[in-house]
Amino acid sequence: RSSWLLLAPLLSPPVPVVTAPPCSLCPEGAHRFQWIRNLVPEFGISSSHVKVLSSPAEFYELLKVQIKAAKQRVVMASLYLGTGILEQELVYCLEETLEKSLQAKGSPDLRVSILLDYTRGSRGRKNSRTMLVPLLQRFPEQVRVSLFHTPNLRGLLRLLIPERFNETIGLQHIKVYLFDDNVILSGANLSDLYFTNRQDRYVLLRDSPEIADFFTELVDAIGDVSLQLQQDDTVQMMEGMVHPYQGDKVAYCEIANRRVMEVINSARTRQERLHAKTFHSSQPGSSLLSQQGSQAPGSLKPEPDTWIYPLIQMKPFGIQIDEMVTETLLTEAERDARIYLTTGYFNLTQAYMDLILGTRAEYRILLASPEVNGFFGAKGVAGAIPAAYVYIEHQFYSEVCCLQQQERVQLQEYSRAGWTFHAKGLWLYLAGSDLPCLTLIGSPNFGYRSVHRDLEAQVAIVTENKALQQQLHQEQEQLYLCSGVVSTSTFEQPSRYVKLWVKLVTPLIKNFF
Numbered sequence: 001r002s003s004w005l006l007l008a009p010l011l012s013p014p015v016p017v018v019t020a021p022p023c024s025l026c027p028e029g030a031h032r033f034q035w036i037r038n039l040v041p042e043f044g045i046s047s048s049h050v051k052v053l054s055s056p057a058e059f060y061e062l063l064k065v066q067i068k069a070a071k072q073r074v075v076m077a078s079l080y081l082g083t084g085i086l087e088q089e090l091v092y093c094l095e096e097t098l099e100k101s102l103q104a105k106g107s108p109d110l111r112v113s114i115l116l117d118y119t120r121g122s123r124g125r126k127n128s129r130t131m132l133v134p135l136l137q138r139f140p141e142q143v144r145v146s147l148f149h150t151p152n153l154r155g156l157l158r159l160l161i162p163e164r165f166n167e168t169i170g171l172q173h174i175k176v177y178l179f180d181d182n183v184i185l186s187g188a189n190l191s192d193l194y195f196t197n198r199q200d201r202y203v204l205l206r207d208s209p210e211i212a213d214f215f216t217e218l219v220d221a222i223g224d225v226s227l228q229l230q231q232d233d234t235v236q237m238m239e240g241m242v243h244p245y246q247g248d249k250v251a252y253c254e255i256a257n258r259r260v261m262e263v264i265n266s267a268r269t270r271q272e273r274l275h276a277k278t279f280h281s282s283q284p285g286s287s288l289l290s291q292q293g294s295q296a297p298g299s300l301k302p303e304p305d306t307w308i309y310p311l312i313q314m315k316p317f318g319i320q321i322d323e324m325v326t327e328t329l330l331t332e333a334e335r336d337a338r339i340y341l342t343t344g345y346f347n348l349t350q351a352y353m354d355l356i357l358g359t360r361a362e363y364r365i366l367l368a369s370p371e372v373n374g375f376f377g378a379k380g381v382a383g384a385i386p387a388a389y390v391y392i393e394h395q396f397y398s399e400v401c402c403l404q405q406q407e408r409v410q411l412q413e414y415s416r417a418g419w420t421f422h423a424k425g426l427w428l429y430l431a432g433s434d435l436p437c438l439t440l441i442g443s444p445n446f447g448y449r450s451v452h453r454d455l456e457a458q459v460a461i462v463t464e465n466k467a468l469q470q471q472l473h474q475e476q477e478q479l480y481l482c483s484g485v486v487s488t489s490t491f492e493q494p495s496r497y498v499k500l501w502v503k504l505v506t507p508l509i510k511n512f513f
Helices: 028-037 056-069 085-103 128-138 156-159 190-195 207-223 251-283 288-294 320-333 352-356 380-402 448-453 466-480 488-492 500-513
Strands: 042-045 049-051 073-077 111-117 143-148 176-179 180-185 203-204 227-229 308-312 340-344 362-368 409-414 424-427 437-441 456-463 481-487
Touching: 028 143, 028 456, 049 056, 049 111, 049 466, 056 085, 056 180, 056 190, 056 203, 085 190, 111 128, 111 207, 111 448, 128 227, 128 251, 128 288, 128 380, 143 340, 176 207, 176 409, 180 207, 180 437, 180 456, 207 251, 251 380, 308 320, 308 340, 320 352, 320 437, 320 456, 352 380, 362 380, 362 466, 380 409, 380 500, 448 481, 448 500, 456 466, 466 488
Parallel strands: 073 111, 111 143, 340 362, 362 409
Antiparallel strands: 042 308, 049 203, 073 176, 143 227, 176 180, 180 203, 308 456, 340 424, 409 481, 424 437, 437 456
8 A cells, every 4th residue: 555645634735746656666775765855855965065963062162163154144043042151152153253244345244044932032031032132233234033933822822821831832943053055953952951961963064055045045934924033122023924923823824834835845946957957967968068078177066975855844834744754754664674763752643653563664762761851850840741751651662562562663761861862863774784874853853742833844864875874873873872771670660650640641731742
């Protein structure tokens, strides 16, 4: 049966129609994933432009270096910007770079665009907004700060739900940081924990103008339907734009859908034309080939051996591309293929759980032990969230055991003293291969929130290059080395005790965290 037919209910008019179903996969290697370009733009690059980072400190230092070196654009999308010393240093780097741009001859070229979530970025008296207002005051023509507000938090609900809890309704969760033509994809936010002892994933795509253009346009599109931070710390919508929580919800979501899909479809069309041009120019006797032959040695780009596919998920706007691709990857994974899947918050959708339990590939699922969960030790109700995740994990493990799938589907808990765990994504190893040829990296956690509530983006990186495959393999091994295999005895430990009220409440609230 065709997995594409299983995904048919997900199709909606805004999503581009796939002309060739995923089940018609090319039989060999990385090229079997080219069906993804029927949904999103495909960017072919050299693997030498891809660098996998491993630590929060490396991520933080790279952010500072890239900000200081930027000449044309800095675009940063995150859930929020923290308010500590390390975050202030990032703001100082931006200020210094903008100042240099102002002092350069002629009009300043540098533009800074920052996209954050409104509710998370407005939390407390000192917050993301107060951190960035000085930049807006000093460089009003060069800096834009957009604050996305979910259209689902409105009316009486918005008035009644207190701060922090209002973040459960929906967020801007995309994390992308780009500087001129260099792009960092990650699940990490702009906060001191993510720069010190909160483990995440990070990949740098160097000298990739088409990919940088795509994510600049995507952030601009979301920014256009977001509240704009003003110099006096107030917010207002762009002129003529429907308000996200005061205006008509359907009209707002339709406009947002149109803006985002314009970015995806126009980039896809551009890349298809480029692909066709490259294909025709490579045919024997083509005039373009002979023109290229007369160019200086070294002036040609290397043949791509790595392909980047941006996967967008914005269910409030009717965009479900990431969900469709992820489900198809899980559906099509062959027998003896291995999928290493990691999430800081183990709360898989029912569809993902059914596919993991019902398909043939081997799964190694890495999740946070209670002690490295970001909510561990939190005050009030939030302090019970790690126990809720333990309960969800135990339920899933029990189902694995009931189906006698313990060998094929293995859970592993990340544990590291003094650290928390926030890494998410997957690595796909084809049958018979010791190295992954595909990874997903970005903001989604594979849970209900990621699929239904928040704005998410990640990329599928598909590569034929052994050196890059080795980088990805080492990244996976390094994360999994800090883990222990989950067994029945795991849930007999005192630290895994879940109170009755948590067991009763979890099914009611699991779709909110």
